[in-house]
Amino acid sequence: MLKRRRWIFSLVAILPVLAIFAYVRVYPIGEILRLSLHKWDILSREKPFIGLANFQELFGDSLFRTALFNTSIIAFGVLIITLPLALVLAALIHHRTRSRFASFYETTIFIPHVVSLVPAAMAWKWIFDARLGPLNAVLSVFGIPPQAWLFDPVLSIVSIIVLCSWQALGFAVLIYLVGFKNLPKSLFEASKLDGASGIQQFWFVAVPLLKPITLYVSVATLVSAFNVYAQVYVLASDAQGAPGRQVRVLVLDMLENTFRNYRVGYAASEAVVLLVIVLILTAIQFSLLREKGTR
Amino acid sequence: MTELAAPSAAAPGAASATTPGGRRKRRLVNFGIDLFLVVFGLLMILPLILLVANAFKTPQELLAWPPTIIPTNPTLQNITTVLAETPLSTWIFNSFAFASLSALSISLTSAIAGYLLAKFPSRTMTVLFAIILATAIVPFEVYMIPLYFQAQQLGLLNSLPGLLLGYLVMSFGIFLVRQNVIHTIPDELLEAARIDGAGELWIFWRVVLPLLRGALGALFVLAFFQAWTAFAWPLIVTSTTDRYVIETGLALFQTGFTVDLGRLSAASAIVLVPSVTLFVLLRRNFVEGVASTGLKE
Numbered sequence: 244m245l246k247r248r249r250w251i252f253s254l255v256a257i258l259p260v261l262a263i264f265a266y267v268r269v270y271p272i273g274e275i276l277r278l279s280l281h282k283w284d285i286l287s288r289e290k291p292f293i294g295l296a297n298f299q300e301l302f303g304d305s306l307f308r309t310a311l312f313n314t315s316i317i318a319f320g321v322l323i324i325t326l327p328l329a330l331v332l333a334a335l336i337h338h339r340t341r342s343r344f345a346s347f348y349e350t351t352i353f354i355p356h357v358v359s360l361v362p363a364a365m366a367w368k369w370i371f372d373a374r375l376g377p378l379n380a381v382l383s384v385f386g387i388p389p390q391a392w393l394f395d396p397v398l399s400i401v402s403i404i405v406l407c408s409w410q411a412l413g414f415a416v417l418i419y420l421v422g423f424k425n426l427p428k429s430l431f432e433a434s435k436l437d438g439a440s441g442i443q444q445f446w447f448v449a450v451p452l453l454k455p456i457t458l459y460v461s462v463a464t465l466v467s468a469f470n471v472y473a474q475v476y477v478l479a480s481d482a483q484g485a486p487g488r489q490v491r492v493l494v495l496d497m498l499e500n501t502f503r504n505y506r507v508g509y510a511a512s513e514a515v516v517l518l519v520i521v522l523i524l525t526a527i528q529f530s531l532l533r534e535k536g537t538r
Numbered sequence: 539m540t541e542l543a544a545p546s547a548a549a550p551g552a553a554s555a556t557t558p559g560g561r562r563k564r565r566l567v568n569f570g571i572d573l574f575l576v577v578f579g580l581l582m583i584l585p586l587i588l589l590v591a592n593a594f595k596t597p598q599e600l601l602a603w604p605p606t607i608i609p610t611n612p613t614l615q616n617i618t619t620v621l622a623e624t625p626l627s628t629w630i631f632n633s634f635a636f637a638s639l640s641a642l643s644i645s646l647t648s649a650i651a652g653y654l655l656a657k658f659p660s661r662t663m664t665v666l667f668a669i670i671l672a673t674a675i676v677p678f679e680v681y682m683i684p685l686y687f688q689a690q691q692l693g694l695l696n697s698l699p700g701l702l703l704g705y706l707v708m709s710f711g712i713f714l715v716r717q718n719v720i721h722t723i724p725d726e727l728l729e730a731a732r733i734d735g736a737g738e739l740w741i742f743w744r745v746v747l748p749l750l751r752g753a754l755g756a757l758f759v760l761a762f763f764q765a766w767t768a769f770a771w772p773l774i775v776t777s778t779t780d781r782y783v784i785e786t787g788l789a790l791f792q793t794g795f796t797v798d799l800g801r802l803s804a805a806s807a808i809v810l811v812p813s814v815t816l817f818v819l820l821r822r823n824f825v826e827g828v829a830s831t832g833l834k835e
Contacts, residue, residue, distance in 0.1 A: 252738045253658035260651045261666065264707050267685065268673045274684035332578070335571050342572055350821060351579030357763050357824065358586065358813040359633075361788045362806035366589035368792075369799065377588065380604040409582070414828060421829040470679045473769035476789055494679050494770060501683050502774065514680045525675055 275518075278511035285505040297512035307513065310496040313400060317492065318468035320404035325411045325464055326457070332412075333419030334445055349417075356413035364477035367406045368393070371478070399479050399490050406474050411467065415460045422456035423449065455532055462528040466521050470494055493517055586810060592803035593617060600799050616804035626805055628780055629787035630812060633766060635698060636783055640705035640765035641758045647707050649754060652715025653746050657728065667716070674709035679770060686774055696777045704771045705764070711757050714830055718753040719746070752826070759820045760827035766813065784809045 279297055283290040301307050336348050355363060370378050371392035379389040392398045426449060434448050450457075472494040479490040493513060500510035592600065594612040620626060655667050685704055686695075694700035723746060731741050747754075772786045782790070788809065792802055817824065 249658065249738070250660060253654045253660070254662070256738075256742075257651055257654045257663075257666070260647045260707070263647065264651075264670065264673075266688070267703060267706055268676075268681070268709070269669065271681035271684035271688065272673060272676055275681050278684065332575075335575055339568065339571055339575065342568075344572060344576060346821075348575045348579050349825065350818065351582045353821070353825070354583055354586070354814060354817060357767070357817045358810055359784050359788075360767050360769055361785045361792075362589065362810050362813075363586065365788070365792060365802060365806045366585040369592065369803070370585060370588065375601065375603065375605060375799075377605045377607075383604075409585070412582075417825060417828050466677060470677050472679070473785065473789070476769070476773075477792065497679075497683070498770070498774065501686075507683065507687075510683055514683065518676060518680045521675060521677060521680075 275511050275514050278508050279515040281508045281511075283506075283508040283511075285507055290508070293508075297509050298516075300509070301512055301516065306491060307496055310491040310493050311516070313490055314469055314471065314493045316400055317404055317407060317471055318465050320400075321407045321411055321468040322461060322464050324404065324408040325415050326461060328408075329412055329415030329419055329460065330450070330453070330457070333416045333423055334449065336416070337420060337423040338441075349420075352416050353413035355410050360410070360473040361477055363410070364406060364474050367402070367409075368478055371402050393479060403471070403474055403478055403490060406478060407468055407471060410474075411464050415464060418456060418460050418463075419453065422453045426452055458528050458531055462524050465524055469517065469520055472498075586814075589803050589810070590807045592799065593807040595800055595803075597798065597800055616800040617808065620801050620804045620808070623801075624791060624805060625779055625782075625787070626808060629782050629784045630809060632698070632781065633783040633785070633809075634812075636701050636705075636768075636772075637762045637765040639698070639702055641761040643702065643706045644708045644711050644761040645754050645758045648711030648715045648757060649747065649750060650742075651712045653719050653742060653750075655712065656716045656719035657723070657725070670709050670712050674713065678704065682771055682774070689775060695775060696781050698781075700775045701772055701783070704775075705761075705768065708757075708761060708764075711761065714757055715750060715753060718750060722753075723749055753830075755823045756827035756830065759823040762820075763817075763824065766816075 278290075280292060280294060281290045282293045282296070332352065336345065336352075339345060339348070342348075370376050373379060373389055373391045373394065376392070378392065383389065390398055392402045430448055430452070431444055434444050439447070471492050475490050475492050475495060493516075497510045497513045497517075500506045500513065588607065591607060591609055593616055594609045594614070595606070596609075596611055596613050596615070599606060599609060599611060651670070655663050655670075682704065689695055689700045689703050692700075692703075694703060727745065728741060731745055736744075767785065768783075769785045769789070772783045773789070776782050776786060779787070788802075788805060791805065
């Protein structure tokens with residue numbers, strides 16, 4: 244009797260939260276899956292079911308293919324820069340935990356992760372500026388001619404990778420720091436008695452033990468980089484006549500299809516592709532983790 | 539005392555650490571690491587420092603080559619014009635309202651759902667928890683377009699409630715609270731309160747919430763910064779200058795035709811001040827919050 248009353252209480256209490264959750268999460272996720280199979284142009288009232296036609300068109304669409312390509316390059320570029328750098332930085336910060344500068348290290352590395360994206364991107368836009376930017380000024384000291392960072396097709400993507408890595412680094416360092424703190428101390432003492440140097444300890448003891456953390460950081464970094472948009476909007480968009488070369492990414496293409504071309508069904512199929520990418524990355528993470536468990 | 543990742547050339551066996559030579563070498567290595575980390579940290583914030591410096595430069599100096607780091611002839615002109623000509627304070631206020639209310643809603647919904655999922659086990663709850671976890675994987679950008687049309691149906695476009703619609707709940711927050719409840723609140727404590735005749739609501743307010751203060755503080759700060767740096771959602775939901783948040787206001791401001799670098803930098807510098815101050819004040823909570831996201835496994 245009492246048990247039953249408690250059960251009813253729990254259901255009644257959780258109901259409002261569930262209602263909100265269903266309305267702002269579950270329903271729109273369902274909608275995106277449904278819309279991706281329909282043709283819906285905002286202006287028309289009808290939404291005919293067209294099966295996988297959106298997806299078929301998508302893979303023949305050169306704009307979408309460019310967006311997918313650029314986004315993937317950016318995501319993996321950010322990962323390649325961020326991951327090793329974060330691992331080494333976290334190791335050094337962890338080693339110097341008792342340094343009087345320890346909180347300075349943490350703060351300065353995290354700040355780019357929390358400041359408003361647009362002002363931060365604005366700072367980088369100036370740094371990359373071909374005519375006035377300090378980057379070209381520094382390069383000229385080494386005799387390197389000025390580069391058109393935001394106009395060159397390759398360099399504009401490099402610039403975005405640099406900006407995104409600068410922002411992603413703090414998160415990765417933070418997660419690695421937690422990892423380092425949770426490593427068993429006894430293993431390090433044992434390896435030290437065996438005469439292992441600091442670098443050897445890092446490479447042969449810490450890195451293998453941190454594999455689950457590395458997997459998590461990799462997937463989290465990739466997923467957030469696949470959703471890149473604000474950075475591109477500021478550094479490389481053609482919005483309202485701002486100069487610069489447009490770097491097309493998935494979210495940008497999706498929003499353009501919705502709000503400029505009014506093709507919601509088509510945009511929904513792009514969102515589904517993004518979702519599939521994220522699911523594949525997550526599946527890889529879990530399967531690699533499990534592999535480690537069985538060994 | 540583990541010595542981790544000391545890039546010392548000599549093998550610092552247990553013995554060498556105690557000899558005077560080994561100790562001096564280690565101190566030198568530590569000094570090198572500190573120096574590297576200080577320089578690296580400064581480089582990380584250099585772009586922001588340059589931005590603030592630009593805010594105080596005259597138009598002539600902004601065009602000077604090579605660019606200067608510290609303004610030679612500092613002026614407040616940029617800042618006063620920007621404050622006079624753009625609704626910067628409105629945008630800051632909007633961002634602040636959006637981020638605080640979102641953080642409040644996320645903390646509250648996560649506290650309720652997380653507690654119930656942890657302490658009232660039943661088959662229904664297990665299923666609900668599985669659904670919540672599954673949606674946690676889906677990035678916001680994937681479902682924001684249907685959500686936009688829901689906001690439109692409700693007539694909430696271009697309003698604060700419309701902005702909030704996307705940031706009312708956080709799957710991860712529910713998960714975080716559930717784990718915390720399981721690890722920190724023993725069943726015996728709740729049973730004791732029940733035997734004393736306490737009602738379920740009273741237990742939640744007076745026993746559970748105070749014990750979750752740390753976790754909820756971390757979650758609040760995490761949620762605050764999530765909304766504070768949101769970009770795509772405010773960009774599509776808001777459409778008039780008085781409704782913009784910092785991110786969208788500045789982004790659209792910078793694409794205008796008549797904008798010069800000095801004013802842009804001034805605007806950016808002004809909005810960076812609250813971000814950085816808040817972060818420095820709440821750093822401990824934030825670090826705790828982000829750190830717990832890594833402990834999913």
